[in-house]
Amino acid sequence: MATQRGRNGKGIGKGIGKGIGKANPAEDEAVYQAILHALLEGKLKAGVKLAEPPLADIFGVSRERIRKVLHRLGAERRLEMIPNRGARVPRPTLDDVRRVYEAHRVLEAGVLTQLVRHVDDALIEKLTAHLAEERAAATRGDRAASVRLSGAFHVHLVEALGNAELTRFLADLLSRSSVMVSVYEPATDSICAVDEHGAIVEALRARDVARAIAVSREHFLHVESRLHLDDDPAPVSEDLTSVFATVKPKRRKR
Amino acid sequence: MATQRGRNGKGIGKGIGKGIGKANPAEDEAVYQAILHALLEGKLKAGVKLAEPPLADIFGVSRERIRKVLHRLGAERRLEMIPNRGARVPRPTLDDVRRVYEAHRVLEAGVLTQLVRHVDDALIEKLTAHLAEERAAATRGDRAASVRLSGAFHVHLVEALGNAELTRFLADLLSRSSVMVSVYEPATDSICAVDEHGAIVEALRARDVARAIAVSREHFLHVESRLHLDDDPAPVSEDLTSVFATVKPKRRKR
DNA sequence: CGCGCGAAAAATGTGCACATTTTTTGGAGG
DNA sequence: CCTCCAAAAAATGTGCACATTTTTCGCGCG
Structure with a gap:
């Protein structure tokens, strides 16, 4: 529903759009770095849910792109991945x-x-x-x-x-x-x-x-x-847009 | 649930049976463990190429399944992933x-x-x-x-x-x-x-x-x-089938 | 016999259309 | 007002059809 991109049928007029099925490894890396940076910077608070659709919208990339990055961060134990329930910023005890x-x-x-x-x-x-x-x-x-x-x-x-x-x-x-x-x-x-x-x-x-x-x-x-336990569960602003405000999306929904 | 069923629009309905798009996390894990085990066991020799199609065939799962596992092993630095060139067993110096x-x-x-x-x-x-x-x-x-x-x-x-x-x-x-x-x-x-x-x-x-x-x-x-350097480059048997001979594929090609 | 060099074949990468959850919503009943 | 529950909505998971490499193959030339 977000970045609907005209994926022209079979071979008709495929010439125009430069990037249809293009491989862009730098884009993956950019998204990865952006999320990782926000994580290390502390902008992404513990417990925040990282849903795929909004992130795809924010970064202007396909959901699969986001998905891959999220799973990679999960493999690195920087995000907590729960099957069928997405990614969350871990809440360390x-x-x-x-x-x-x-x-x-x-x-x-x-x-x-x-x-x-x-x-x-x-x-x-x-x-x-x-x-x-x-x-x-x-x-x-x-x-x-x-x-x-x-x-x-x-x-x-x-x-x-x-x-x-x-x-x-x-x-x-x-x-x-x-x-x-x-x-x-x-x-x-x-x-x-x-x-x-x-x-x-x-x-x-x-x-x-x-x-x-x-x-x-x-x-x-x-x-x-x-170290002290801040027993305030914190409301955790679920607003991802403000967290990634610095990124320059190629196209945003609105 | 199962409001809609007809999925094979164009593809020839070869996979009739039970699950078409079902989620099976255990299957991912099985493939992951199988490859990891072969890796730790030393059955997969250094430098061997792990191509997706043959593995998908051997384990009887879709290529995407294999792909995900391979990338996970790459993130764990157990496999060497080269963009557009697939996965290889690392050859440590x-x-x-x-x-x-x-x-x-x-x-x-x-x-x-x-x-x-x-x-x-x-x-x-x-x-x-x-x-x-x-x-x-x-x-x-x-x-x-x-x-x-x-x-x-x-x-x-x-x-x-x-x-x-x-x-x-x-x-x-x-x-x-x-x-x-x-x-x-x-x-x-x-x-x-x-x-x-x-x-x-x-x-x-x-x-x-x-x-x-x-x-x-x-x-x-x-x-x-x-430790000694075995300077024999080794012919490395590229035969993946024998390496994973123990696995019981659900369906094998030939 | 070796060495390009193009074309075919194979392998990897990606968006998309679904299926399958999970979460939210909106009442009816206590 | 709260609880429970079914249906809608949203989010996650997966196979598939391509596009885009990369690799292999065939063949003519030096």
Whole structure:
């Protein structure tokens, strides 16, 4: 009912419309990125239903296109797919959040253990520079940058190992926790205190594994302790149009 | 319900019987499991092309069904999907394999660090019992069981933490390495020496983190050292029918 | 014998027309 | 006012007919 497109019969006058059965992989990717971005940005609140027809209308693509993207996001566990009932933004429990933080904590312990074997001046320098960035963002009160840089610190640590599998796993955890903060937002100033990050770098510089792990562990426990259950079920604005207001649809219904 | 029935407008009514457009989620799952199983079992060799038409024929389902499963396996990075060129069993390089083993090693270091805090008699007992199983399999020369139990040991370790995220990540790594052994198979007797597993349990019992990690690390390095590049490109039998010989198709072409 | 190079064949990608749910709606009855 | 229930409406699931590649094949030329 939405983007009804003249699909000319068999062979008659097919010449005109450039794209009839055209393959456009970039379009899939654009829709995927748009939804994923809205998800990571926290614009799509937990529990929101993502129905196919409205999304197809918003993005100006066929429903099958949307369907494929939705299922892909479901396979990545970024959306909750229920048979015959569509896709929803997952509503993580407090235990889910704790589990993600714990996984990050355990992973980082392993990363630090391995990292002290390969730490060199260049790495320390890079991390120190990053700390300076974090401090700058904190002092100027740039909360968005603080949150971003705070996550980036841990990414730098795992990236220093140069192992794509580990990097991917961490990215997965971070992206999941970023969605969660929209539900259980700490609401305090900086998520990760810069000082705690600095202590990790210090321990690394000293090649002190035990201290690095201890500091990292305390750091995570500190963050976890700040989580609080916002027991407000929230009305969740079901208005998808406003969420994807930035997208430029090729054609909208109206 | 079934207000309308006549569906075969032009298509020759070949599929008369019962379900025409029925929803059967179990069927998707069956196909998915069958292909995944063949993949993990090593029956599907690296580099093999998984074309849709033959698979649809083998499993007796529509091509769309196959297509969906293939894309799902691609999203899970178990198959390599190339636009317009279909799905192939990935052909991991030696570096890929090393990366997976390293990731497992790093992860286990973190797991052990966390585990010594929660280790109790029940866990030690469970692991000891597992070691007995491994020894039994080794002494009676049951290679298949040895390989399986060897992987299970590490699963037990991470499961002891009770963190689904970590368990999933390990399962992911293990499943990937299991595919890889078909290319770079150690070909020696037991993949993981039981003694090395026993040493890990011993260190856990003593609550000695450093030793546990050191032993685990040596263990993995030992396994990694056995990897060898089988530079034989292998003719890879492209015969999918024999691979899925066990499946009972509802209808086969010829 | 190898090497293009076009045409045929096969395989992948996509919109659409339905079937099959699920959800909403609108009363009748308590 | 609330509950229950059947019918309508909406949303999801699936096969199919193509369009669009990609791959294979055949054949003439150097």
